[in-house]
Each structure stands twice: as C-alpha cells, then as structure tokens.
Amino acid sequence: MIYLHAIGFGLVTASILALCSVGLTLQFGVTNYINFAIGAYLTIGAYFAWMVNGIGLNIWVAMVVGGLLTGVMAVVLNLGIMQNFVRRDFPVLFMLIVMFGLSLILQNVTLAIWGANFQNYKVSSGQELSIGPFLLTSQQLVIIGIAVVAMLGVHVLLTYTKVGKAMRAMSDNPTLARNCGIDTDLVTNFTWFISGFLAGVAGVVLALNITSFQPSFGSDFEFVIFAAIIVGGIGRPYGAMVGALIIGLVTEVSAAFIDSSYKNDMAFAILVLVLLLRPQGIFATEGKA
Amino acid sequence: MDATIAYLLTLAVYYFIFNIQTWGLNLQFGVAGILNFAYIIFFAVGAYITGTFALPHADPFSGQTYFFGFALPFPIPLIAGGLVAAALGLLVGVIALKRLRSDYMAIVTVSVGAIVYDIIGNYFPLFNGQDGISGVPFPLQTRLGLDYNTYQWFFMGLAGVIMLILFLIIQRITHSPFGRTLRSIREDQDVSEAFGKDTFRYRMIAMAIGCFYAGVAGGLLIEYISAFNPSGWTAGETFVLFAALIIGGRGNNWGAALGALLVPVIFQEATRYLPQFPNSDTLVPALRNVVVGVLLIVTLWFRPQGLLPERKAKFPKVQLDAPENKQEEADVALG
Numbered sequence: 185m186i187y188l189h190a191i192g193f194g195l196v197t198a199s200i201l202a203l204c205s206v207g208l209t210l211q212f213g214v215t216n217y218i219n220f221a222i223g224a225y226l227t228i229g230a231y232f233a234w235m236v237n238g239i240g241l242n243i244w245v246a247m248v249v250g251g252l253l254t255g256v257m258a259v260v261l262n263l264g265i266m267q268n269f270v271r272r273d274f275p276v277l278f279m280l281i282v283m284f285g286l287s288l289i290l291q292n293v294t295l296a297i298w299g300a301n302f303q304n305y306k307v308s309s310g311q312e313l314s315i316g317p318f319l320l321t322s323q324q325l326v327i328i329g330i331a332v333v334a335m336l337g338v339h340v341l342l343t344y345t346k347v348g349k350a351m352r353a354m355s356d357n358p359t360l361a362r363n364c365g366i367d368t369d370l371v372t373n374f375t376w377f378i379s380g381f382l383a384g385v386a387g388v389v390l391a392l393n394i395t396s397f398q399p400s401f402g403s404d405f406e407f408v409i410f411a412a413i414i415v416g417g418i419g420r421p422y423g424a425m426v427g428a429l430i431i432g433l434v435t436e437v438s439a440a441f442i443d444s445s446y447k448n449d450m451a452f453a454i455l456v457l458v459l460l461l462r463p464q465g466i467f468a469t470e471g472k473a
Numbered sequence: 474m475d476a477t478i479a480y481l482l483t484l485a486v487y488y489f490i491f492n493i494q495t496w497g498l499n500l501q502f503g504v505a506g507i508l509n510f511a512y513i514i515f516f517a518v519g520a521y522i523t524g525t526f527a528l529p530h531a532d533p534f535s536g537q538t539y540f541f542g543f544a545l546p547f548p549i550p551l552i553a554g555g556l557v558a559a560a561l562g563l564l565v566g567v568i569a570l571k572r573l574r575s576d577y578m579a580i581v582t583v584s585v586g587a588i589v590y591d592i593i594g595n596y597f598p599l600f601n602g603q604d605g606i607s608g609v610p611f612p613l614q615t616r617l618g619l620d621y622n623t624y625q626w627f628f629m630g631l632a633g634v635i636m637l638i639l640f641l642i643i644q645r646i647t648h649s650p651f652g653r654t655l656r657s658i659r660e661d662q663d664v665s666e667a668f669g670k671d672t673f674r675y676r677m678i679a680m681a682i683g684c685f686y687a688g689v690a691g692g693l694l695i696e697y698i699s700a701f702n703p704s705g706w707t708a709g710e711t712f713v714l715f716a717a718l719i720i721g722g723r724g725n726n727w728g729a730a731l732g733a734l735l736v737p738v739i740f741q742e743a744t745r746y747l748p749q750f751p752n753s754d755t756l757v758p759a760l761r762n763v764v765v766g767v768l769l770i771v772t773l774w775f776r777p778q779g780l781l782p783e784r785k786a787k788f789p790k791v792q793l794d795a796p797e798n799k800q801e802e803a804d805v806a807l808g
Contacts (some may be wrong), residue, residue, distance in 0.1 A: 212745060218576050220583065265770065278777065280508055280579045282770060288712050289766035292759040300755045407584035414580065445595055452588050456568050461579065463572050 190440045191433060192318030198432025199331030200390050203229040205412040205424040206338055207382030213419030214375040215266070215357030217276050220283040222383055222409060224290035226402030227467050229254040229384025230391040231298055234305060243392070251384035258380025261286070267369070286377070287403070294399040304396040327389045334382065335425055342421065345372055355419055404448075408435065411451040415458050417465025426466070430454070482625050484738060486697055490690045491737045495718050495729035497686025502715070503723035503783070504647055506659030506681040508579045510711055511565065511586035512687055517593070517706040518561055519554035519688025520695040521600045524609040526550035526700075527696070537601050537608075547612035551692040558688025559681040566680040570673060586708055594703045605702020612696050618718055628681040639686065644726055646682065653786070655679055655716045658725075709762050713737050719751040724783030731781055736765065 204226060212218050219225070233250030237243055269282055312321055341348040350371045353361040362368045365440045390405060391397040416423025431451050439447040458466065494516060501507040522541075529551040545553075569581040594603050612631070614624055626679035646652055658665045658672045665672050695701045713736060721732020744761050772779065 212576075218580065220579070245733055268774070274773075277506060277508060277575050278773060280575060281719070282773060284510060284579070284583075284712065285714070285766045285769045288709055289763050289770075292709075292762040292766070295759040296756055296763070404587070407580075407587050410580045410584060414577075418576065446591075449588050450593065452584050455584060456582070459571070459577065463577070 186440050187437060188317040189319050190437045192315075192320050192324075193439075194433035194436035195318075196320065196324045196327055196393060197436050198429045199328045200386055200393060200394035201412050201428035201432050202331050202425050203334055203389065203407060204383045204386035205409050205416070205428050206335065206421050207379035208409060209384075209413045209416065209419055209424040210351065210355075210421050211375050211379040213421075214351055214358075214372055215270070216411075217279040217283065218418075220280065220406075221261075221287035221290050221378070223403030224287050224294065225254055225258065225380060225383035226387030226390060226405065227294055227397070227399055228257065228290065228402075229302075229387035230378075230397050230402070231294065232384065233388040234303055234391075237305050238305070240285055243388075245306050246305075247385055247388040250388050251381045254384025254387070255377040255379075256380035258376040258383070262369070262373060262376045291399060291403055298399060302396040302398045305392060307392070323392060325374075327393065330385065330389065330454050334385070338378075338421060341378075342354075347371060350414075352373055383439070407455070408451040411455040414455055415466055420465065423465055430466075479625065482629050484742065485629050486632050486693075488734060488738050489632045490693050490697075490719070491733040492730050493639055493686050493690040493693070495721070495733045496639065496726055497683040497690070498714050498718050499723060499726060499729040500643060500646065500655075500679055500686070503718060503725070503729070504610030504652055504659065505655040505676055506575075507570070507676055507680060508575055508685075509565075509569075509582050509680070509683070510579055510708075511582040511589070512683075512714060513706045513708070513711040514586050514589045515558040515562055515684040515687035516691040516694075516710075517701075517703075518589075518691070519558040520701045520706075521554075521606065522557045522595070522638060522688070523550040523554035523692030524606050524701060525600065526553050526696040527609050527612070528606065535608075537604075538597050539601050539606055540599055546616075551612075551689060551696065553694035555685040555688040558691070559685040562680045562684025563677060566677045570676045570680065570688075583708075586711070587743050589708075590703060590708075592718035594673055595768065601702075603703055605700060605705075606695075607700035609695050609701075616720075632697070635689070635693065640653040640726065643686070647726060651675070651678075665754065673789060712762070713741070713765055716765050716772075719769055719777075719779055720772045722779030722781035722783065725779070728779050728781035728783070732779070735780075736768075740765070759777075768785055 204222060208219060208222050229250045231250075232253040233243070233246040236246035236249045241249075265282065266279070267287065269279060274282075307323070312319055313325070315325070342352060350361065350366045351374075353364070353366060354368060354371055357396040358368060361371075387402055391401065394401070407430060413424050413428055414427070416425070416427030431454060434454060435447045435450050439449040442450075494512075498509070498512055501509050501512070521539075521570060525539050525541040526543050527547075528539070528542050529544040531537055531539050543550075565582065565585050566760070569578045569585075570577065572578070587807050593600055597604075600606055611624060611628070613627075617624075617627070619627055624807050653673055654670055657668075658670065658675055664674050691701075717732035717736035719732070720736060721734075722728020741761070744757065744764075
C-alpha cells in the first residue's frame with residue numbers, strides 16, 4: 185500500500201519536474217548552452233507568486249502571474265546579458281561560466297530582497313482524496329492537471345505553430361534556420377519566455393508541494409531537473425517528459441526504502457548510470473550529444 | 474603579539490592557501506579547459522581527511538563523531554588529504570570527462586557538488602555533519618615546543634614553503650610538453666585526438682593533480698584553524714575561485730596568484746568591515762556574492778583574458794629553403 189501511495193507522490197513530483205525540464209531542454213536546444221540559473225528561476229517564480237498571493241489574490245492566479253513575470257525576467261536577462269555574449273561568439277565553455285555566475289547572482293539577489301526566512305502561501309492544501317490506489321490532496325491533483333495541460337500545450341506549440349517549428353529548426357541547425365529566413369533572435373527570446381514561464385510555474389507548484397520555501401529551495405532541486413533532461417536526452421522536449429516521469433517516480437518510490445532526506449540523491453545515481461551506459465539519453469538518436 | 478600583525482599573519486596564510494587552490498583550478502580550467510564546478514568539494518574532502526587523520530579516535534563523550542581518527546604525525550594527514558581528493562577527482566572524472574560536450578561536465582560537477590555537500594552535512598558518522606569537526610592538533614607544535622605567538626610565525630613559514638614547492642611543481646607541469654598537450658586539448662579536442670593523444674587520459678591526470686592541490690589547500694586550512702564545517706565550503710566558494718582565476722588571468726599561474734590576492738583576500742576582507750544592517754545578517758554576504766558575480770561577468774565582457782593573460786607560445790621562425798633548392802627537391806621527387 186505504501187508503495188502505491190509513493191507512486192502517487194511520484195506522479196506529482198514528475199509533474200513538477202516535467203514543467204521545468206521541458207522548458208529547460210527547449211531552451212538548451214535552441215541556444216546550445218544550459219541554463220545553470222534554472223533553480224534560481226524556480227525560486228524567483230515562487231517569490232513573485234508569493235507577493236501576488238500576499239495581496240489577496242487566489243494562488244492559481246498568483247501562479248500564472250508569477251510564471252509570466254519569470255518569463256519576462258528570462259527575456260530581459262537574455263537581452264541584457266546572454267545575447268551580448270552569444271553575439272560575440274563566446275565559446276560554450278565561457279557561456280557556462282556566465283550562467284554559473286548568473287545563478288549565484290540571482291540566488292543572492294533573492295536572499296537580499298526576501299531574506300532567508302521560510303515562507304508559505306495563503307492556501308488550504310485541500311482534503312485528501314482516494315483515487316484508485318493513490319492518496320492525494322486536491323491541490324496535488326491540480327498540479328498534475330497543470331502539468332498535463334502544459335505538456336499538451338508544448339506539443340501543440342511544437343507541432344502546429346510556426347514559432348514552434350522554428351524552434352525545432354533552430355535546435356537542429358541554427359545556421360540553416362537563419363538562412364531560411366527565421367528571425368532567430370525573436371525565436372530565442374520566445375523560447376526564453378516559454379522556459380521562464382514554465383520554470384516560474386514549476387517553482388510555485390514545487391513550493392506548494394513542499395509547503396514552505398526559502399531562497400535556496402529551487403537550487404536544491406536543480407540537479408534533479410538536470411537528471412531528468414539528461415535521461416531524456418539533452419534538447420529533446422518529449423524525452424524530458426519521460427525523463428521527468430522516470431526521475432519523479434524513482435525518487436518518490438525510493439523514499440519508501442531509504443531515508444527520505446536522501447531521496448533526491450537517487451536522481452543523481454540515475455544520472456550517473458545514464459551518463460556511463462547511454463550518455464545520449466535513453467531515447468535520443470545519434471547526433472545531439 | 475600586536476593585533477594588526479596577528480591579522481596580517483592570518484591573511485598571509487589564507488593567501489597562501491588561496492594561491493594553492495587557484496593554481497589547481499588553473500590547471501583544470503585555465504590550462505585543460507575542464508569545468509569543475511565542484512572544485513570546493515575537493516578542498517573540503519582534503520580538509521576533512523587531513524583533520525580526521527590527525528585527530529585521535531573519536532571520543533564518544535566529546536560529542537563529535539567522525540570516521541578514521543588515526544592521530545598520525547604531521548606531513549602524513551596533509552598528503553593523505555591531497556591523495557584522497559585526487560582519487561575522488563578521478564572518480565568524478567570518469568563520469569564527467571567521458572563525453573566531449575562541456576555541458577555534461579558542468580552538469581555532473583554541479584550535481585556532485587550538491588550531493589557531496591548534502592551527504593557530508595546530513596550524515597553525522599562521517600565528518601560530524603553540520604557541526605563539523607574541531608580540535609585538530611596544530612602540526613609539530615608539541616614536538617617543537619613553541620608558544621602560541623612564535624608558532625603563528627612558524628606556521629606561516631611552513632605554509633609558505635609548501636606553497637613555493639607546489640608553485641614550482643605546477644609551473645613545471647604547465648610549461649612541460651604535458652601542459653602543452655592539455656592546452657591543445659582545450660583549444661581543439663578533435664585535432665589533439667587526430668594527433669594520437671589520448672585526451673581522456675590527459676584530462677584525467679589534470680583532474681587528479683588539480684584536485685590534489687585543492688585537497689592540500691583544504692588540509693592546510695584545517696591544520697591552521699583546527700576546525701571545519703559545511704558553512705565554509707558552499708557552492709559560492711567555488712565561484713569565488715573561478716572569479717579570482719578569470720579576473721587574474723586564466724592559463725597563467727602568476728595571474729592566478731594575482732586573482733587570489735584581489736578577489737578572496739582583498740575584496741572579501743575589505744567588505745568585512747562594512748557596517749552590518751540591523752535585522753539582517755545575510756544581507757552583506759549576499760550583496761558581496763552579487764558583486765563578485767558582477768565583477769566576473771564584467772571581466773568576461775571587457776577583458777576575457779584577465780589582468781595577466783596567458784602568454785602565447787612563441788616558436789622560432791622556420792627557415793624556408795631557397796627557391797633553387799626547392800626546384801632540385803621537386804626534380805628529385807619527380808625523378
């Protein structure tokens with residue numbers, strides 16, 4: 185019975201992971217460098233929503249506003265910092281240092297603005313419901329629902345819209361995409377917006393799921409997100425969804441066997457296994473890695 | 474001893490330790506192009522191993538729990554600290570350096586940093602968790618029978634000698650054919666491989682040597698301040714070292730030493746005297762980290778090679794053969 189409950193929690197964690205890792209992997213595919221500040225984006229999204237929630241708005245409204253603000257922040261940071269380095273053809277090695285630096289700047293700015301105290305949202309966690317074998321709160325059900333809707337949205341975006349196709353084209357071959365007349369700057373900014381939006385929303389639902397948060401909570405979750413995108417194959421949104429599902433289930437089910445304070449370390453164990461045995465990701469074909 | 478002199482002595486020892494750290498990082502990042510975002514972890518492991526090798530067996534009544542506890546005499550714990558850090562570096566290298574892309578390297582090292590920090594902080598039987606270990610004996614103090622003040626001078630000399638030896642070694646390595654190969658791998662891994670270099674092996678050796686330096690630096694620190702806990706090695710510390718190296722000049726050991734003086738010593742110490750804001754003891758350290766980050770990004774933007782850039786190797790001009798000889802050679806080749 186406890187394992188079935190753990191699978192239920194695993195689905196919730198997988199939903200949260202899917203939200204941020206799909207955005208992260210999309211941005212990685214388009215820009216070709218990873219966003220080391222993704223943890224800070226989650227944290228900042230959670231704080232934006234906390235402020236909106238604080239003036240009396242409903243938590244789900246606050247979540248959308250927090251996501252939008254984080255998306256705007258991602259675009260502003262791209263225009264202000266990353267874009268300038270990219271334009272100068274900075275090698276990926278140094279882009280990663282810039283991103284590492286940005287992550288520490290954002291983390292410490294968060295600390296300076298909001299302080300180190302734990303915060304939580306004004307919301308009732310909802311009653312516990314038994315759905316089939318799972319025991320989840322209504323809030324957790326909403327989180328799963330949000331993730332499903334967001335994944336469908338990403339699917340529609342990538343398959344049926346012009347900008348989504350442009351994103352895929354840039355991910356495959358940026359030079360060719362530019363030569364075909366795609367406005368690559370615009371697509372890059374759009375990708376950052378989507379990625380930031382999803383990260384902000386993920387930050388809010390992560391904070392809801394663990395009930396209280398402080399400035400380092402997003403960064404503590406960061407390597408779990410990395411594990412999900414590496415398992416799925418870097419730059420592959422559908423792979424990231426499956427990766428999120430695997431990592432989410434493994435971390436939560438393992439908590440039934442081991443001390444739950446180490447459950448996130450299981451994500452790292454999987455990351456290592458995948459890197460040693462199948463570094464291109466479980467579903468990826470040759471090429472990207 | 475005068476308080477100012479005591480303070481400057483402490484700063485000097487810290488500077489020596491930072492130098493050793495930035496040289497190790499320089500070999501990895503500046504010379505070999507390895508992104509080791511968990512660098513401070515190897516520093517910490519070196520410190521813990523040195524400390525627990527020098528401490529006697531854990532006394533259950535002292536409230537400290539830790540593994541080992543061998544009470545070994547001076548140079549052995551320090552060397553052991555360096556070696557264990559190097560071994561851990563090899564282990565991380567096997568996972569991180571197998572792939573060509575630097576993204577994987579960075580992701581793995583960031584994750585390793587988070588995990589090791591988590592485990593050492595939470596698992597008390599290893600190195601006493603969040604409380605850290607304390608009471609590490611000062612090396613050679615009882616053997617030499619020095620009083621506290623004289624011992625401070627002695628330790629500065631000891632750390633200085635160790636630093637000098639490590640400097641001479643790292644300079645030799647950087648300017649040897651081995652160092653040249655590492656630089657060629659940094660510039661273009663495929664070309665190096667085409668020339669028959671086993672790039673994975675070269676980078677693994679650079680990883681091990683760099684982590685050895687980090688471990689020895691950590692060992693020296695714990696022998697100097699005799700206590701160590703996880704608040705001393707957060708991910709931000711790795712960042713300070715990267716900032717020092719890039720601002721000072723990556724690829725150049727003198728640049729690394731300049732950066733170690735400018736960023737962790739002068740900047741961090743100078744901001745220590747800023748007034749604290751009431752009700753917020755985290756504000757000043759947070760803003761200090763922000764400034765270090767901004768400094769790093771500004772340096773990358775305006776002077777990416779750093780203050781003391783790496784010197785480009787100069788080769789004597791190859792004397793080309795005179796045209797008539799060339800003609801003869803061509804005739805011979807044709808004939």
